[in-house]
Amino acid sequence: MNGKMPHIVQYQGSKRILAPQILQYMPQKFSRLIEPFAGMAAISIATAYENRTNCFWINDLNQPLVNLVKEAVENPKRLVEDYSAVWKEQFSYGEDHVQHFYDVRERFNSGDEKPANMLYLLARCVKGAVRYGKTGNFNQSPDKRRHGTNPKTLEQNVYAIACLLNGKTIFSALDYHDVLEMAKSGDLVYIDPPYQGVTNVRDNRYFAGVPFDEFVQAIEILNRKGVDYLISYDGTCGGKEYGEELPQSLCCKKVMLNAGISSQSLLLGKKSITFEALYVSKGLMPIFNMQPQQLSFLEAMS
Numbered sequence: 001m002n003g004k005m006p007h008i009v010q011y012q013g014s015k016r017i018l019a020p021q022i023l024q025y026m027p028q029k030f031s032r033l034i035e036p037f038a039g040m041a042a043i044s045i046a047t048a049y050e051n052r053t054n055c056f057w058i059n060d061l062n063q064p065l066v067n068l069v070k071e072a073v074e075n076p077k078r079l080v081e082d083y084s085a086v087w088k089e090q091f092s093y094g095e096d097h098v099q100h101f102y103d104v105r106e107r108f109n110s111g112d113e114k115p116a117n118m119l120y121l122l123a124r125c126v127k128g129a130v131r132y133g134k135t136g137n138f139n140q141s142p143d144k145r146r147h148g149t150n151p152k153t154l155e156q157n158v159y160a161i162a163c164l165l166n167g168k169t170i171f172s173a174l175d176y177h178d179v180l181e182m183a184k185s186g187d188l189v190y191i192d193p194p195y196q197g198v199t200n201v202r203d204n205r206y207f208a209g210v211p212f213d214e215f216v217q218a219i220e221i222l223n224r225k226g227v228d229y230l231i232s233y234d235g236t237c238g239g240k241e242y243g244e245e246l247p248q249s250l251c252c253k254k255v256m257l258n259a260g261i262s263s264q265s266l267l268l269g270k271k272s273i274t275f276e277a278l279y280v281s282k283g284l285m286p287i288f289n290m291q292p293q294q295l296s297f298l299e300a301m302s
């Protein structure tokens with residue numbers, strides 16, 4: 001699936017590479033996929049590619065990001081034209097093309113949040129990582145070695161994504177609580193909150209978005225409503241654990257997915273494999289012949 005799976009642009013935390021493993025824990029057919037933390041919607045794209053459902057809800061708190069995915073799905077032609085215009089501008093700067101990134105960033109921060117500007121910033125910034133300063137301004141730096149995705153490559157990708165998702169998808173920029181509240185039995189919710197550790201430890205805004213206890217309470221509500229879900233949460237790399245494990249009281253099954261060799265470990269001259277946890281909700285377990293995690297007597301009483 002990977003080689004052919006289209007994507008809009010690099011995005012930190014994207015589940016594009018892990019998608020084939022994650023989809024192994026989804027039913028073959030279900031009524032609607034909800035992504036409350038959609039980012040670049042890798043799992044919606046993969047699910048549509050495998051034709052598991054015909055109905056998608058893509059949500060992310062970051063409004064310009066959602067506008068970008070919506071534009072790719074509903075208006076691919078305009079996105080490609082607008083992006084090509086922004087992308088080509090950088091060559092009129094000659095050697096100083098990095099200054100073009102700063103100028104587009106300035107335009108974006110002054111209110112011109114059109115999807116092509118967001119896309120260009122993501123395509124050229126370090127690690128495809130969205131970062132905001134204290135005043136809410138996008139303040140990530142450019143990756144000086146790159147010019148950003150070529151418009152021709154983008155064109156192929158966005159038209160493929162539009163084919164997969166147009167007419168089947170609704171978009172919103174709500175806090176995940178509001179989305180989970182509206183989920184109902186028959187939906188499958190894929191939940192991928194910002195990482196608790198590793199990549200964003202110093203970035204309080206991104207990290208603090210989803211406090212652990214609040215998150216667990218929100219999942220308990222899904223359990224009570226009988227809504228099926230998959231959660232990407234904690235993980236391990238080189239024997240080191242990151243992120244807090246979700247409590248057994250949620251009655252999920254935790255499986256570890258091989259996310260490949262960590263680029264951070266390579267920089268340190270090691271070759272450590274990262275494993276990312278996927279929590280499978282109770283309702284999905286019979287499909288995969290899984291047993292829930294054992295609750296200890298004391299936990300069961302509390």
Ligand SMILES: C[S@@+](CC[C@H](N)C(=O)[O-])C[C@H]1O[C@@H](n2cnc3c(N)ncnc32)[C@H](O)[C@@H]1O
Binds near residue numbers: 015061209
């Ligand atoms: C790990 S990324 C998701 C990546 C996505 N699965 C993909 O493949 O591209 C987490 C996303 O959660 C969003 N987010 C952070 N806090 C949120 C909140 N309270 N409600 C909804 N989305 C939130 C971030 O903007 C970010 O795009």
